Amino acid sequence: xxxxxxxxxxxxxxxxxxxxxxxxxxxxxxxxxxxxxxxxxxxxxxxxxxxxxxxxxxxxxxxxxxxxxxxxxxxxxxxxxxxxxxxxxxxxxxxxxxxxxxx
Numbered sequence: 001x002x003x004x005x006x007x008x009x010x011x012x013x014x015x016x017x018x019x020x021x022x023x024x025x026x027x028x029x030x031x032x033x034x035x036x037x038x039x040x041x042x043x044x045x046x047x048x049x050x051x052x053x054x055x056x057x058x059x060x061x062x063x064x065x066x067x068x069x070x071x072x073x074x075x076x077x078x079x080x081x082x083x084x085x086x087x088x089x090x091x092x093x094x095x096x097x098x099x100x101x102x103x
Contacts, residue, residue: 022059022089027097030090034082036098043101055101062095 044054069083
């Protein structure tokens with residue numbers, strides 16, 4: 001019985017990872033399509049201190065930030081317009097791509 005409980009606990013802990021898994025190749029295409037590289041640099045490694053580095057960030061962090069911008073919590077933030085058209089799948093794909101990039 002303890003082994004079953006442990007197995008269930010592990011499954012529950014991994015559940016969020018399943019729901020955020022994205023297609024990093026599609027994310028790469030989206031990053032170019034939506035011109036993320038203009039501000040965040042090629043492969044998410046910006047040299048401009050005004051913009052955050054996306055390379056190597058945790059996928060949940062990237063998704064959370066995109067949802068924050070979609071909610072327009074900061075009126076007039078330039079990212080609001082960039083994030084607005086993204087679907088949940090697109091956000092997962094972008095997060096997968098940028099999280100896999102080396103620092």
